[in-house]
Structure formats: C-alpha cells, structure tokens
Amino acid sequence: RKRAEEALRDAERKYRDIFENAIEGIFQIRSGGGYISANPALARMLGFSSPEELIRERSGPSKQRYTDPRRREEYTRLLTEEGVVRDFEYEDYRKDGSTIWLSDNVHAVHDNEGTLLYYEGTTQDITARKLAEQALRESEERYRELFENAKDAIYVHDLSGRYTSVNRAAEKLTGYTRAEILGKEFTHFIPPEQIERIREYFCRKLIEDGETTYESEVVTKDGRRVAVEVSSHVILENGVRVGVQGTARDITERKRAEEALLKLASVAEQSNDAIIGKSLEGIVTSWNKGAERIYGHTAGEIIGRSISVLIPPEYQDELPQILERIGRGERIEHYETVRIRRDGQHIDVSLSVSPIKSATGKIVGASTIARDITERRRAEGMLRATSEQLRALSARLQSAREEEGTRIAREIHDELGSLLTSLKWDLEGTDRILASPMEPSQIAALREKLHALMKLTDLAISAIRRIASELRPSVLDDLGLVAAIEWQAQQFQARTGIVCYCDCLLEKVELREEQSTAVFRILQEALTNVIRHAQATKVDIKINKEKGYFALSISDNGKGISESEKSKQQSLGILGMRERAHLIGGKIDIKGVEGKGTVVIVRVPIPGHDKVLKMTR
Numbered sequence: 030r031k032r033a034e035e036a037l038r039d040a041e042r043k044y045r046d047i048f049e050n051a052i053e054g055i056f057q058i059r060s061g062g063g064y065i066s067a068n069p070a071l072a073r074m075l076g077f078s079s080p081e082e083l084i085r086e087r088s089g090p091s092k093q094r095y096t097d098p099r100r101r102e103e104y105t106r107l108l109t110e111e112g113v114v115r116d117f118e119y120e121d122y123r124k125d126g127s128t129i130w131l132s133d134n135v136h137a138v139h140d141n142e143g144t145l146l147y148y149e150g151t152t153q154d155i156t157a158r159k160l161a162e163q164a165l166r167e168s169e170e171r172y173r174e175l176f177e178n179a180k181d182a183i184y185v186h187d188l189s190g191r192y193t194s195v196n197r198a199a200e201k202l203t204g205y206t207r208a209e210i211l212g213k214e215f216t217h218f219i220p221p222e223q224i225e226r227i228r229e230y231f232c233r234k235l236i237e238d239g240e241t242t243y244e245s246e247v248v249t250k251d252g253r254r255v256a257v258e259v260s261s262h263v264i265l266e267n268g269v270r271v272g273v274q275g276t277a278r279d280i281t282e283r284k285r286a287e288e289a290l291l292k293l294a295s296v297a298e299q300s301n302d303a304i305i306g307k308s309l310e311g312i313v314t315s316w317n318k319g320a321e322r323i324y325g326h327t328a329g330e331i332i333g334r335s336i337s338v339l340i341p342p343e344y345q346d347e348l349p350q351i352l353e354r355i356g357r358g359e360r361i362e363h364y365e366t367v368r369i370r371r372d373g374q375h376i377d378v379s380l381s382v383s384p385i386k387s388a389t390g391k392i393v394g395a396s397t398i399a400r401d402i403t404e405r406r407r408a409e410g411m412l413r414a415t416s417e418q419l420r421a422l423s424a425r426l427q428s429a430r431e432e433e434g435t436r437i438a439r440e441i442h443d444e445l446g447s448l449l450t451s452l453k454w455d456l457e458g459t460d461r462i463l464a465s466p467m468e469p470s471q472i473a474a475l476r477e478k479l480h481a482l483m484k485l486t487d488l489a490i491s492a493i494r495r496i497a498s499e500l501r502p503s504v505l506d507d508l509g510l511v512a513a514i515e516w517q518a519q520q521f522q523a524r525t526g527i528v529c530y531c532d533c534l535l536e537k538v539e540l541r542e543e544q545s546t547a548v549f550r551i552l553q554e555a556l557t558n559v560i561r562h563a564q565a566t567k568v569d570i571k572i573n574k575e576k577g578y579f580a581l582s583i584s585d586n587g588k589g590i591s592e593s594e595k596s597k598q599q600s601l602g603i604l605g606m607r608e609r610a611h612l613i614g615g616k617i618d619i620k621g622v623e624g625k626g627t628v629v630i631v632r633v634p635i636p637g638h639d640k641v642l643k644m645t646r
Contacts, residue, residue, distance in 0.1 A: 048068050049068060049069060051068055051070055051151075052070055053070060053151045053152060053153055054067070054068060054070045054071025054074050054131075054151060054152035054153070054154075055067070055068040055070070055071065055149075055150075055151055055152075056068070056071055056149065056150060056151075056152065057138075057147050057148065057149045058135075058147060058148050058149075059147055059148075060145055060147065060148065063087060063088045064083060064084045064087055064088065065084070065147055066080070066084070067080040067083050067084060068080060071083065071152055074123075074129060074131070074152065074154050075121070075123050075124060075129070076123035076124035076125050076127070077124050086124070094122050095121075095122075096119075096120040096121060096122060096128055097119065097120060100119045100120075101119070104117055104119065104133075108135060108137065108148055112136060112137035113135065113136045113137065114133055114134065114135040114136075114150070115134055116132055116133075116134065117132065117133045117134075117135075118130065118131070118132045118155065118159075119131060119133070129154060129156050130154070130155045130156040130158075130159040131152050131153065131154060131155065132152070132153045132155045133150055133151070133152050134150050134151050135148050135149070135150030136148065136149065136150065176196050177196050177197055178197070179196060179198055179276075180198060181198055181276040181277065181278045181279075182195065182196065182198045182199035182201075182202045182203075182257075182276060182277040182278075182279075183195070183196045183198065183199065183274075183275075183276050184196075184199055184215075184274070184275060184276075184277070185264070185272055185273070185274045186214075186215055186272060186273050187271075187272045187273075188270060188271070188272060188273070189214070190214040190215045190216065191212055191213065191214055192210050192211050192212065192213060192214075192215065193211065193272065194211070195207055195210050195211065199277070202247060202249075202255065202257070202277060202279060203218055203247060203249050203250060204249040204250035204251055204253075205250050209250075216228075218247050218248055219245060219246070219247070219248065220246050220248055220254065223245055223246065227243070227245060231243045231259075235261055235262075235263065235273065236263070236270075239262060239263045240260070240261065240262035240263070241260075241261055241262075242258065242259065242260045242261075243258075243259055244256065244257070244258050244259070244280070245257055245259055247277065255279055255281060256279070256280050256281050256283075256284050257277045257278060257279060257280060258277070258278045258280045259275060259276070259277050259278075260275055260276050260278075261273050261274070261275030262274060262275065300317060300318075300319045301319050301322070302319045302323075302398050302399060302400050303317065303319045303320035303322075303323045303324065303378075303397070303398070303399040303400075304317045304319060304320065304396070304397070304398055305317075305320050305336070305396070305397045305399065306385065306394060306395070306396050306397075307336050307394055307395055307397070308393070308394045308395075309352055309355070309356055309392070309393070309394060309395065310335075310352075311335050311336045311337060311348055311352060312333065312334070312335060312336075313331050313332050313333065313334055313335070313336055314332065314394060315328075315332070316328040316331050316332055320399070323370075323376070323378070323399060323401050324339055324368065324370055324371060325370045325371030325372055326338075326371050330371075336348065338369075339368045339369055340368060340369070341367055341368070341369055341375060344366060344367055347366060351364075351382060351395075352395065355382060355383075355384050355392065355395040356384075356392060358384055358392060359384075360381075360382070360383050360384070361380065361381065361382040361383075362381050363379050363380075363381060364379070364380045364381070364382070365377065365378070365379050365380075365402065366378060366380060368399070376401055376403045377401070377402045377403045377405075377406040378399045378400060378401055378402060379399070379400045379402045380397055380398070380399050381397070381398045382395050382396070382397045382398075383395065383396050384396075427609075427612065431543075431546055453483060453486045453487070453490075457483070505545065505546070505549055509537075509538065509545070510538050510540060510545040510548060510549060511533050511535055511537075511538055511572065513545075513549050514531065514533055514549070514552060514570060514572065514581070515531050515533050517549070517552060517553065517556070518530075518531040518568075518570055519531075521556050521568070525560055527559065527560075527565060527566060527567065527568055528566065528567045528568070529567075529568045529570065530567070530568070530569045530570065531570045532569070532570065532571040532572070533570070533571075533572050534572075535572055535573065535574065538572070538579055539635055539636060539637070540579055540633060540635065540636070541613075541636055543612075543613060544579075544613045544615075544633050544636075547609040547610065547612065547613045547615075547633075548579070548581055548613075548631060548633060550609055551581070551606045551609055551610065551617065551629075551631050552570070552581065552583060554602050554605060554606050555583040555606065555629045556568070556583070557602065558602050558603075559583075559585050559587065559627075562587075562588075562590070562594075563585045563587030563588060563590075563626070563627060564587045564588050565585035565586050565587030565626065566586060566587075567585065567586045568583065568584070568585045569582070569583075569584045569585075570582070570583055574635070575632065577634060577635055578615075578632045578633060578634055578635060579632070579633045579634075579635055580630060580631065580632050580633075581630070581631045581633075582628065582629070582630045582631075583628070583629045583630075584626060584627070584628040584629070585626045585627055586625070586626045587626050587627060588623070588624060588626075589621035589622045589623045589624060589625055589626050589627055590619065590621035590627045591621060591623070594621075595619055595621075603619065606629070606631075610631055610633070613633055614633070614634050615631060615632055615633035615634065616631075616632050617629065617630070617631050617632075618630045618632075
C-alpha cells in the first residue's frame with residue numbers, strides 16, 4: 030500500500046509537471062460550459078495573466094463569446110453525441126479582443142457508473158499555420174489574377190513544345206480560343222520560314238542556358254503577322270527539366286516607333302534648330318545642318334572638338350555645371366544664354382539639354398537642342414522699352430488725375446462749402462427776423478419752409494464733404510498718411526459694418542507725396558475688394574518699417590483669393606494696385622488661403638535709404 034501511495038504521488042507530480050510546463054493548452058471543462066482547470070500555456074494563448082484569471086473570466090456560458098456561433102454549436106454537438114472531438118479547428122477571442130486560431134482534441138470523462146463528470150482535452154495554437162495557409166491562398170489568387178490579367182501573353186508548354194497553359198492575353202494576341210491553343214505545338218503559330226531558325230538557335234540556347242529572348246512573329250487565326258518579343262525559361266522540378274514557361278509581348282508599336290525614330294533622325298538632320306550630341310567631357314559627337322546654319326561651323330570642322338569653342342570666355346563656367354547636371358540624370362529645359370558663331374558674332378540661344386543613355390541605362394553623353402533667339406531678345410528689348418514708355422505715360426496721367434482731383438476737392442470744399450454755409454447762416458438769420466409777430470398761420474408755414482431749406486442745406490454740405498473726401502481726403506494732406514489710414518479704417522467700418530482693426534503706431538512716415546497717395550489708393554482698392562469678393566467679417570490693417578521700406582498690410586478673414594483669381598485679366602483692381610506700386614518703386618504681394626482669408630502687403634522704399642526693390646513681373 031505504501032508503495033502504491035508513493036507511486037501515485039510520483040504519478041501526480043509527473044502529471045502536474047506536464048500540466049504546468051506543457052507547450053500545448055490543457056484544460057477541463059464542465060458539460061454545461063466553463064473551465065474547471067487550465068494550465069499556464071492555455072492562459073497565455075488566450076491572453077490571460079494566469080489560469081485562475083482565465084477560469085474566473087470564463088466560468089460559465091454567460092461569459093463565453095464566440096467568433097462563429099455555428100462552429101461552436103458543431104463543437105458542442107460532437108461532444109454531446111460522440112463524447113470526443115479530434116483536431117477541431119475554430120477561431121476564438123483572446124482577452125484583448127484579438128482573435129486566435131485553435132485546434133482542440135477533447136474527450137468525455139465518466140465515473141465508474143458511466144456518469145459524465147467533465148470533458149478534458151488539449152489545445153494547440155494554429156494561428157501561424159492558418160495565416161500561412163491564407164497567405165498561400167492569397168498568393169495563388171494574386172498569381173492567377175496576374176496570370177489572367179497580364180497584358181503580355183503568358184504560356185507554359187512541355188518539352189515537346191505542346192502548350193499546357195495560356196492566359197487571356199495569348200487568346201487576344203493569336204485570335205484563337207484557349208481550347209484551340211492548348212495541345213498544339215508552338216510551331217503552329219510561327220511563320221514557316223522562321224521555324225528552323227528558332228529551333229536551331231533559340232531552342233538550343235534555351236536548353237543550354239535555361240533561358241532565352243528573341244524577336245519573332247506570330248501568325249494569327251485570321252492570317253495576320255504580329256511582331257513579338259519572346260522570353261522563355263526552363264521549368265525545373267527537383268533539378269529535372271519538365272517544361273518551359275515564357276511571355277510573348279506584342280512589339281508592333283515599338284517597331285513602328287523604331288521606324289519613326291529613323292524618320293525622325295532624318296527630320297532632325299534637316300531641322301532649323303541646332304541638334305548637337307556630345308560626350309560627358311564636352312566633345313562634339315554629332316552636328317546637324319541646323320547647327321551649321323546657327324553657329325557657322327560645318328560638321329567636319331566641329332566634330333571631335335570641345336563644345337567650349339562656342340562659349341564666350343565670360344560664360345565658360347556654364348559647361349562643367351551643365352555636364353555635371355546631365356551626368357546626374359537631370360534635364361535642362363529652355364536655358365537662355367549666349368554663344369559665339371564661327372565669325373565671332375555673339376548670339377542669344379535657348380538650350381534644352383537631355384542625357385543620352387546606353388542600352389544598359391548608363392548616361393554616356395548629352396543631346397542639345399539650341400534655338401537662335403537673338404531676334405526675339407531684340408524684340409523683347411524693344412517691347413520692354415515701349416512698356417516703360419507706357420508706364421511713364423500712365424504715371425503722368427495718374428499724376429494729372431490726382432492733381433485734378435485735388436483741385437476739384439479744394440474748389441468744392443472752399444467755394445461751394447463756404448457758399449452753402451453762408452446760405453445756411455442767412456436762412457437762420459431770416460428765421461430769427463421772421464420770429465417777430467405775424468399771423469400764426471403765416472409764421473408756421475414760413476418756418477416749416479425754412480426748416481426744410483436748412484435740412485436740404487445740411488444734406489448738401491454733407492454730400493459735398495463726402496465727395497471731397499473721396500476725391501482727395503483732406504486728412505491725407507493735413508495730417509499725413511498714418512492719420513489718413515486710420516480715418517479710412519473708421520469710415521470703412523462705419524459704412525460696411527465689417528470690424529476693422531488698425532495697428533498704426535508709427536509716429537512719422539517719411540514718404541514723398543506721390544508715394545503716400547499711391548499707398549492710400551492701394552488701401553482703398555484693397556478694402557473695396559474685401560467688400561466685393563472676400564465675404565469677410567474682420568479686417569486687420571498694420572503699418573511698420575522693414576529694413577528701409579514702409580510696409581502696409583491689409584488682411585481679412587474671408588474666403589481667400591485663389592491663384593486663378595489673382596491672374597485673371599479681368600482683375601483690374603489687382604492690376605491697378607500693382608501698377609500704382611510699380612510707379613513708386615514698390616512691390617505688392619497678394620496671398621490667399623482658401624477659407625482663411627487674403628493678405629495684401631505693400632512695400633515702398635523710404636526716400637534716403639540706399640535700397641532697390643527688385644521687381645518680379
């Protein structure tokens with residue numbers, strides 16, 4: 030008995046060691062669901078920190094969650110009806126909500142009378158295997174999809190040359206159905222005169238090297254011949270050749286392109302533009318008639334020499350820079366520079382330079398297309414001169430308009446304003462005189478009429494003042510640009526209801542009169558654009574000094590101007606602002622962000638500062 034007890038204890042220790050240290054999950058479950066016991070491996074599989082936590086969290090049917098309830102029903106049915114489950118695969122939830130694939134082997138445990146006590150079994154984590162199987166299925170599906178949807182014809186044939194598999198592109202290429210192609214030898218689709226060449230050379234090369242590529246033709250079902258590029262390789266199984274797989278690409282368009290390229294080479298030779306080939310060291314390798322016409326050198330005189338003979342001394346640094354960029358694979362488009370003709374004359378040219386690549390893709394040289402733009406440059410110079418004249422004329426007209434506006438404003442204010450004011454005083458005096466005793470009815474009528482005249486006079490005075498301010502705000506002449514900007518901001522807010530903040534803390538702005546006028550007019554035009562287009566509720570106006578420049582910023586919180594709106598020919602307001610800024614040597618930047626607003630910044634050089642604002646037109 031003692032020996033039996035000792036043996037039992039040994040057996041229990043061994044079972045406990047196996048239970049605790051097993052890689053597989055080991056468990057006991059009740060017939061109604063819920064764990065009775067579980068080993069650490071199973072707890073880890075399901076994401077629990079300990080078997081006790083697993084048992085506590087899944088102690089009854091109410092705490093079970095199933096990824097596939099029907100699969101669990103099958104699991105329960107097998108246990109109930111057969112008392113055993115073997116290699117039953119299912120997906121289960123882990124503690125964190127992720128899923129895991131498991132494989133269970135479970136059997137029923139009965140007492141001596143045959144009463145079901147519980148179920149016990151083992152669980153394996155087969156997630157990696159399931160993922161591998163899924164990846165394999167997806168890979169096979171992708172291969173099948175690529176095979177069927179490839180643009181090139183893909184085929185497999187046995188060692189006798191009979192096709193065993195083809196894709197849809199092969200049907201399209203040959204005009205035969207798949208059923209018509211399978212079982213036929215590849216020679217059936219090759220022109221008779223090419224069969225011997227392909228058998229003698231390319232088939233032998235395929236056997237010797239394991240792969241080959243060649244150009245041939247395919248005879249279609251309707252008798253047409255299609256140029257193809259064939260690439261084949263041997264299929265090996267355990268080192269034994271069992272067949273051939275390959276692709277056939279329709280190169281009809283490429284053949285046409287090659288023919289077109291030959292024609293293009295002929296056209297290039299006759300082109301009016303200079304088309305020049307050179308090495309990466311700058312040595313001329315080709316020279317067309319256009320180059321001879323533009324530069325005066327014949328092909329015999331220039332080929333083999335350095336292209337630097339065409340470059341003036343002051344431009345010699347260009348050549349190494351251009352060749353370095355070409356060596357990196359860059360392209361240079363419409364680069365304008367100066368070159369020397371054979372007779373020593375300097376000409377303006379526009380260059381487009383591209384890399385020349387070998388069959389392996391290595392850059393071995395450069396191709397240059399050069400166009401003589403001397404006449405165009407001369408015409409552009411004349412156009413610039415004419416444009417400057419027009420600008421000067423526009424400036425004079427603008428100045429004349431400002432002077433006329435100032436004169437009219439002064440006359441309206443000084444003469445008409447004084448006259449109307451005097452009229453009002455006279456009317457008021459008359460009102461006082463007539464205040465003496467009169468017939469009540471006469472007095473009331475007269476006073477009513479006089480009051481009406483006084484109101485009309487007040488309205489006339491206000492209108493005249495408003496017109497005078499619009500023509501030439503007196504505050505601009507009397508108090509200066511800063512005060513005029515603040516006044517305009519107040520008027521804008523009062524007139525439109527749009528909140529207008531003005532940050533104008535500069536004490537003094539040293540601008541000439543025409544500069545102050547232009548800045549003020551730009552401000553007015555910018556505020557007008559806010560009303561017309563911006564849909565804004567707030568405008569910020571700021572002025573400051575920036576390294577010798579007076580800067581005025583007008584920003585709103587509206588819809589934001591787009592690039593197309595800035596460049597439209599109908600945007601006369603923007604054009605007018607740019608012209609005003611240009612006439613005083615300034616610059617205007619307009620930036621818009623959709624939904625966030627527009628910012629207009631005017632920068633004007635302050636007189637006395639040695640600074641030139643570079644214009645970008």
